[in-house]
Amino acid sequence: MLRIRKAPMGVGAIFILLFPWVAERLPAIEHYPDLMVFAGIYCLMTIGMSLLMGYAGQISLGHAAFYGIGAYASGILTTQYNLNPWLCILIGSAAATAVAVVVGAPSLRLRGHYLAMATLAFGIIINIVFREEAEWTGGPDGMGGIPGLDIFGYSFDSIHKYYYLVWIVVAIAFFFTIRLIQSPTGRALRAIHASEAAASAMGIDISRSKIVVFAFSAILASVAGSLYAHYMNFINPSTFDTLFSIKLVIMIALGGMHTIWGAVVGSVLFAFLSFEWLHQFGEYEIVVYGLVLMMVTIYLPEGLVGLPGRIAQRVRR
Amino acid sequence: MASEPHRSHLLEIEDLVMAFGGLTALMNIQLRVAKGTIRAIIGPNGAGKTTLFNLITGVLSPTEGTIRxxxxxxxGQKPHKIAALGISRTFQTVELFDNMTVIENVMVGRHLHISTSFFKCGLGLPAIRSQETAIEAHAMALLDFVGLADKANSMADSLPLGERKILEIGRALATDPLLVCLDEPAAGLNETETETAARLIKAIKDKGITVLLVEHDMKVIMNISDQITVLNYGEKIAExxxxxxxxxxxxxxxYLGDSIAVV
Known part of the structure; x- marks a missing residue:
């Protein structure tokens, strides 16, 4: 059976819970909770993508578009239509689902990396829409004035409060996905990954399964986009470009795409890499990402999550 | 044109033609398989046996003709739809889910008979959990039937070929099929393993399941089949x-050549 070990979850939960409290007391890492908000937002996206890539074996190079759909749905509907932000998150998710089905259905019926091609093109098109439909989106300058989130009068108005909000959402997505993997649905996905011929001979509707997972990952990306918009109160199209879609793939490769843990580890590490450690490379940053991706693919095909196992293997020899 | 379907015929193939570009793999095939029997399809390599299987299980759509x-x-229907109607199969090149344990492989075979609702599964509802327990028991009973109960928790890719082939048959039975198509179940097996496989196929028939069998081992064919259909270069030459x-x-x-004696 596919069992998920409980101990790492407990350690992870305690770490997330105590991190802001510790960071507050250490001036050197005082600003880390802010980074962890972004890490959590990335996590939400990579959890869905990890299910799509690692379990269903499909690659999306356009997830930034779903991220953007969520962000702009929240931005436009709250500022121009005065809708309740939580309602906007739902509307954004519904829009992302509809778009995912329309884009995914034709390409997922085919074998091979058609989804990667279709989503790449789709991501570029959506980004152009964000840039050009200035009347709604504010165009390349972006749009501001997006309200923060509150619930029953409790406002998530500080970094620490927002940190907990984001990580609660991540935890929900994480546990949902873990349960899914252990369920008949997860088994069917792993079956598809191992042999499409045998999976369909067992009565599994392959296209449908892939579309459902793709739509699920689009919903998570859309929610992440909404959370981003309400945190930053400002959005602009360059956040949701193709480069970001590729960064999401790097996060998963970095962490390891065969477990959901890989998505979590990869996202957190990537947030720190991009905001703390790598921006000194300036415009060469992208070259470093390329190198990181290459090194990981060659030397750590299972990602960082697979590293302890590898070391243990070496030691035993 | 279509004749009245005979009651006891589970599978009826009429005027089946399969052409790949200019190559005709199957020509005008007629085939009727009676319920509860073992039907062997034999013929030299390239005779079109596996193509016939792929047509019956929906991997391929015929150029002409109908399969009832x-x-x-x-x-012309999709494989998963055909599986739902009651046809199950194994593959010539064993297609197990190597990323799973033996019992999980069989559990996948229960897919058609369980709830796989995305949200119920993600929420981990008690109904899904009790269903898991039930299909695990069902899969275990099947493993017992095929003789792999003691390997239930081994990884599928750790089994030797003989057991892999047996596991594939067990998985095929998990869908509760009316017809199982076995593509060379004895290929690559030693004598003992072949005997085990043959005994298992007979036991499947005794359960009332119809068996369609592609096989090269003449001893197995002659011992267990009720009817034999012989294909050569895409045509049926004898039955x-x-x-x-x-x-x-x-x-x-x-098929056998001039110099080889029949067993």
């Missing part, structure tokens, strides 16, 4: 009981 199964026209096929000069010449 249990009252439904299945030709009958093992005794009839054994003595058919056309078969001896076309």
């Amino acid at each position: 199964f249990n009252g439904h026209v299945i030709s 009958g009981t093992p005794e009839e096929i054994r003595g058919n000069p056309k078969v001896i010449q076309a």
Whole structure:
């Protein structure tokens, strides 16, 4: 059976819970909770993508578009239509689902990396829409004035409060996905990954399964986009470009795409890499990402999550 | 044109043609398989046996002709739809889910009979959990039937070929099929393993399941089949009981060659 070990979850939960409290007391890492908000937002996206890539074996190079759909749905509907932000998150998710089905259905019926091609093109098109439909989106300058989130009068108005909000959402997505993997649905996905011929001979509707997972990952990306918009109160199209879609793939490769843990580890590490450690490379940053991706693919095909196992293997020899 | 479907015929194939570009893999095939029997399809390599299997299970759509199964026209339907109607199969090159344990492989075979709702699964509802327990028990019983109960928790890719083939048959049975298509179940097996496989196929028939069998091992064929259909270069050249096929000069010449004696 596919069992998920409980101990790492407990350690992870305690770490997330105590991190802001510790960071507050250490001036050197005082600003880390802010980074962890972004890490959590990335996590939400990579959890869905990890299910799509690692379990269903499909690659999306356009997830930034779903991220953007969520962000702009929240931005436009709250500022121009005065809708309740939580309602906007739902509307954004519904829009992302509809778009995912329309884009995914034709390409997922085919074998091979058609989804990667279709989503790449789709991501570029959506980004152009964000840039050009200035009347709604504010165009390349972006749009501001997006309200923060509150619930029953409790406002998530500080970094620490927002940190907990984001990580609660991540935890929900994480546990949902873990349960899914252990369920008949997860088994069917792993079956598809191992042999499409045998999976369909067992009565599994392959296209449908892939579309459902793709739509699920689009919903998570859309929610992440909404959370981003309400945190930053400002959005602009360059956040949701193709480069970001590729960064999401790097996060998963970095962490390891065969477990959901890989998505979590990869996202957190990537947030720190991009905001703390790598921006000194300036415009060469992208070259470093390329190198990181290459090194990981060659030397750590299972990602960082697979590293302890590898070391243990070496030691035993 | 279509004749009245005979009650006891589970599978009826009429005027089936399969062409790949200019190559005709199957020409005008007629085939009727009676319920509860073992039907062997034999013929030299390239005769079109696996193509026939792929047509019956929906991997391929025929160029012409129809395939009827249990009252439904299945030709041109998708594999998972055909599986739902009651046809299951194994593959010539064993297609197990190597990323899973032996019992999980069989549990996948229960897919058609369980709830796989995305949200119920993600929420981990008690209904899904009790369903898991039930299908685990069902899979275990099947493993017991095929003789792999002691390997339930081994990884599928750790099994030797003989057991892999047996596991594939067990998985095929998990869908509760009316018809199982076995593509060379004895290929690559030693004598003991072959005997085990043959005994298992007979046991499947005793359960009332119809078996369609592609096989090269003549001993197995002659021992367990009720009817044999012989294909050569995409055409049906003979059909009958093992005794009839054994003595058919056309078969001896076309399939077995002049110098090889029939077992």
